[in-house]
Amino acid sequence: MKSSVDILILGAGISGLTAAHYLQQRGADLLVVEEAARPGGVIQTRTKGAYRYEAGPNAIMMNDSVWVLINELGLQDELQTAPDLSQNRYLYFKGKLRLLKPGPGLLTSGLLPPSALLAFLREPFVKASNKEDESIADFFLRRLNRPVLDNLINPMVAGIYAGDPAMLSLRSTFKKLYAMEQEHGSLIKAALRKKKGPVPKRELASFTGGLHTLIDKMSKNLGQCLQLNARVIKIDKQQEHYHVQVNTDGASHTIRCKKIISTLPAAVAAKVLPAIGPAVASQLNDLxxxxxxxxxxxxxxxxxxxxxxxxxxxxxxxxxxxxxxxxxxxxxxxxxxxxxxxxxxxxxxxxxxxxxxxxxxxxxxxxxxxxxxxxxxxxxxxxxxxxxxxxxxxQFPVGYHRLMEALDEFERQNPGIYISGNWRSGVAIGDCIDYNKRLVVERL
Ligand SMILES: Cc1cc2nc3c(=O)[nH]c(=O)nc-3n(C[C@H](O)[C@H](O)[C@H](O)COP(=O)(O)OP(=O)(O)OC[C@H]3O[C@@H](n4cnc5c(N)ncnc54)[C@H](O)[C@@H]3O)c2cc1C
The missing domain is CATH 3.90.660.20 (Protoporphyrinogen oxidase, mitochondrial; domain 2)
Known part of the structure; x- marks a missing residue:
């Protein structure tokens, strides 16, 4: 393993691999170290007999950065977009599966009582909150009502975060809704003021070989710049350089580097950062x-x-x-x-x-x-x-944005270190790709 490199990336999930891809494009001297024997983090496709399925995410909600990445990787022919019928979503409600109808159809779908219609009519007149954050549950109880929260929002939060709306931060999970209230004072007013035009289709995609196709291609391109079975233990700083202790097959190595992009899970970052950022590390432990x-x-x-x-x-x-x-x-x-x-x-x-x-x-x-x-x-x-x-x-709790601000400050005080990963960028694969691309293109 190299003992010195310009940029060291910690973790080879989609976040680390995206950062590596954009650094490699500009010919950077880099190394990615990954604890597991295979890359991809939570993205893992399994094949058993005639069945192929995912041990982590199932599909990517496409955004511009993902389309560009797929083109850059030459994976267009292997892309598998979901058919139009995948736009149909069902809710299991009162013992039956019911089709979720978009827009006003929702109010007549039997999922919401008449009180919900009144709540929607009242919503434009509900004052905007001046709190810096609140839970998803508090937001919907304040602006709409309990049936909307329990029958619609609760399952939606389960679908994205497998989380509890009473615990999760509105500001850090449903960023668009938070901004709609802050800018327009109401969700309905914001929706009405939005520029009219064709509603962009929410395209879902994977690859014929499953999501691991993306990981396989990105890791193959990295070649020797990806080191598997390499566990990061500790990060230290000595003058202008970082020294990262990495264990492989029982042996301990120190890698000297100018820059680090960490995409480690929060609890792991909490263990490796204390020597340079004890305060921030202790906060990460609680996530x-x-x-x-x-x-x-x-x-x-x-x-x-x-x-x-x-x-x-x-x-x-x-x-x-x-x-x-x-x-x-x-x-x-x-x-x-x-x-x-x-x-x-x-x-x-x-x-x-x-x-x-x-x-x-x-x-x-x-x-x-x-x-x-x-x-x-x-x-x-x-x-x-x-x-x-x-x-x-x-699970991003109420007030989570303050931890993100603390990380911004930590990065300012420790030039050359960048903290990434899905708990920084947002959990969707599209968010991880977008964040890490911007990190490399705009900040490194
Ligand atoms: C069950 C499930 C379903 C999901 N469904 C979807 C979906 O359908 N669509 C969607 O967009 N998103 C989905 N997500 C979310 C999305 O998959 C993840 O947010 C994203 O893949 C995380 O990527 P990452 O690189 O940030 O983190 P990770 O994938 O967690 O990668 C972190 C990497 O760091 C490595 N590592 C850990 N410790 C060390 C160490 N000490 N040294 C070196 N390396 C280390 C890990 O082995 C791992 O490879 C789902 C997630 C899960 C778990």
Whole structure:
């Protein structure tokens, strides 16, 4: 392993690989060190027999930076965009799957009581908050009402963060809604004032070989600049240089570098940073990541009582079901399971169900049965597998922006060190790509 390099990147998930890609484009002297035996972080595609499925994220919500990256990598031909029907989203509500209709159709879909209509009519007259932050729950209770929070927002938060709206920061999760209230005083006023024009399509995509195609291509391009099985232990500073202790196969190495981009998970950053940033490191330790159990189920389509014509469904917490929702993979990205089968990923756990880490065969069997009931499936699965992510998605608590400000200050005081990762950029893959591209292009 190199003992000296200009720029050292810590972690080879999508954040670290994106930073490396843009540094490599400009011919930088760089090295990426990754603890695991394979790159990709939480992005992992599995293949078992005729089934291909994801142990982490399932799809990328495309943005400009992702389109550009895919073109730069020459992966256009392998890109698999989700069909139009994937725009259909369902909610499991009062014992039934119901199609979510966009716009005003929502109010007549049976998901919301008449009080919700009144709340929407009143919303433009609700005063904007002057608090610097509040929870997602407080925001929706203040601007709309409880049924809107419980029936719509709660499952949406489960779908993105597997989190609890009462704990999560509005300002750091739903940044656009926070800005809408701050700039226009109301969500409805903001929506009405928005420039009219065609609504951009929310394009979802993956690759025919699964999301790992992206990781494989990016890591292959890095060649010797990517060092796997290399665990970062500690960062020190000596005059103008950083010294990073890295352990590989029981041996300890010190890498001297001018710049560091850390994309380590928050709890790991908390362990490696104390020598140069004790205050910031101690705050990172407290960031909670909810666990997630992914359950993969395939059923013969001829035994389905419901036609899965969409992305999947989410479940409001008050329905008291043992899982958060499911994606219908075979409708979303056909060709990854036998065509006569419905292949689904069921999401279990999240911030409100930490006990999921202890689940065994019995609990999994009970969830599978319940899934069959929801989907009115008349036969047992022909395939079943599961994967546990004990620390899946970081939960940004109320006031989280202050930690981000502390990190800005830390970076100013320690020139050459950049703290990144999904807990800095936002959790969506598109956000990770966008943040790390900008980091390299605009700041390095
Ligand atoms: C179950 C699940 C479903 C998701 N679904 C979606 C989705 O459908 N769409 C979407 O856009 N996003 C989704 N996300 C979020 C998205 O996948 C992640 O936010 C993103 O992939 C995180 O990338 P990252 O590089 O920032 O972090 P990570 O992927 O966590 O990468 C960090 C890397 O650091 C390495 N590392 C840790 N400690 C050390 C050390 N001491 N030394 C060296 N290396 C170390 C790790 O091994 C890892 O490779 C999902 C996430 C999960 C968990």
């Amino acid at each position: 909670y990541y909810g666990p997630m159990l992914l359950l993969y189920l395939a059923y013969n389509k001829q035994h389905l009582g419901f036609s899965p014509d969409g992305f999947g469904f989410l479940i409001p917490q008050k329905e008291q079901m043992p899982f958060l929702g499911a994606i219908w993979n075979s409708a979303l990205f056909p060709g990854r399971a036998p065509h006569q089968e419905l292949f689904s990923t069921v999401f279990v756990g999240g911030a409100n169900r930490p006990e999921v880490v202890t689940y065994g065969e019995q609990e999994i069997a009970a969830i599978e049965q319940q899934y069959r009931q929801v989907m009115t499936i008349g036969s047992k699965p022909v395939f079943i597998d599961s994967h546990l992510q004990p620390r899946a998605i970081p």
